[in-house]
Amino acid sequence: EVQLVESGGGLVQPGGSLRVSCVASGFTFASYAMSWVRQPPGKGLEWVASLSGSGASRDYADSVKGRFSVSRDNSREVFFLQMNNLRVDDTALYYCAKKASSAPDDYLDAWGQGTLVTVSS
Amino acid sequence: SYELTQPPSVSVSPGQTARITCSGDKLGDKYPSWYHQKPGQSPVVVIYRDSNRPSGIPERFSGSKSGNTATLTISGTQTFDEGDYYCQAWDSGTEVFGGGTKLTVL
Numbered sequence: 001e002v003q004l005v006e007s008g009g010g011l012v013q014p015g016g017s018l019r020v021s022c023v024a025s026g027f028t029f030a031s032y033a034m035s036w037v038r039q040p041p042g043k044g045l046e047w048v049a050s051l052s053g054s055g056a057s058r059d060y061a062d063s064v065k066g067r068f069s070v071s072r073d074n075s076r077e078v079f080f081l082q083m084n085n086l087r088v089d090d091t092a093l094y095y096c097a098k099k100a101s102s103a104p105d106d107y108l109d110a111w112g113q114g115t116l117v118t119v120s121s
Numbered sequence: 122s123y124e125l126t127q128p129p130s131v132s133v134s135p136g137q138t139a140r141i142t143c144s145g146d147k148l149g150d151k152y153p154s155w156y157h158q159k160p161g162q163s164p165v166v167v168i169y170r171d172s173n174r175p176s177g178i179p180e181r182f183s184g185s186k187s188g189n190t191a192t193l194t195i196s197g198t199q200t201f202d203e204g205d206y207y208c209q210a211w212d213s214g215t216e217v218f219g220g221g222t223k224l225t226v227l
Contacts, residue, residue: 035216037164037216037218044205044207044218044219044220044221045156045158045164045207045209045218045221046218047209047215047216047217047218050216059214059215061215062122095163095164100169104211104214105152105211107154107166107169107170107209108154108156108164108166108209109166109169109175111163111164111165112163113163114163
C-alpha cells in the first residue's frame with residue numbers, strides 16, 4: 001500500500017524559513033516523480049512544485065519560484081520542500097503527492113494527509 | 122499563465138446525472154484528470170488522461186472531452202459523491218488545477 005506522510009509544518013513569521021518532509025513507502029520511490037500541492041484554508045488546490053524520480057528535473061509555480069526548492073533523498077525515500085522568505089499568503093495545507101509514473105505530465109495517483117504551514121506575525 | 126475554468130457549484134438530486142465542466146485554452150491537446158475531495162480529506166483521482174477510471178472508482182464516474190472542454194459525468198449520483206471536484210492539466214512544465222466545483226446532492 002502506498003503511503004505518504006508529511007511532517008514539518010508549523011507557525012513561522014513572515015520572511016522566515018521552513019522545511020517540510022514527506023516519507024514515502026509502498027512503492028519504488030526513485031521510479032516516480034513527486035509533487036507538492038497546497039491548499040489555503042477554505043480555498044482550492046494550487047500546485048507548488050514537482051521533481052523527477054532522479055531529482056534532475058524540477059518545476060515550480062511562478063508564485064514560489066526563487067523562494068521554494070524541492071529535493072529528494074531516494075536512499076531514505078523522503079521528499080522535501082524547502083520554503084524561504086515565507087509570506088502570509090503561503091499559509092496552506094501542504095500535500096505531498098505521487099505521480100503515476102516518471103513522466104512529469106502524469107496525474108497524481110496518491111496523496112498524503114498534508115502538513116499545515118501558517119505564516120503569521 | 123494557463124487557466125482552467127470550472128463552475129463554482131453544481132447541484133443534483135440523488136440518482137440523477139451530474140455533469141461538471143472544465144474549460145481551458147487548447148485543453149483539447151492536453152490530458153486532463155479529475156480529483157474528488159471530501160471535507161477534511163485528501164484529494165483522490167477519479168478520472169485520469171481524459172477518460173480513464175482508476176481501479177476502485179465506481180463505473181458511474183466517467184470523463185469525456187469535446188474541443189477545449191472536459192466533462193466529468195457522475196451517473197446515478199449518490200450523497201456519498203458530494204464534495205469538491207477539481208480538474209487538472211499539465212501545461213509547459215506546470216500543473217494547473219481548476220478552481221474547483223462543489224457538488225451538492227439534495
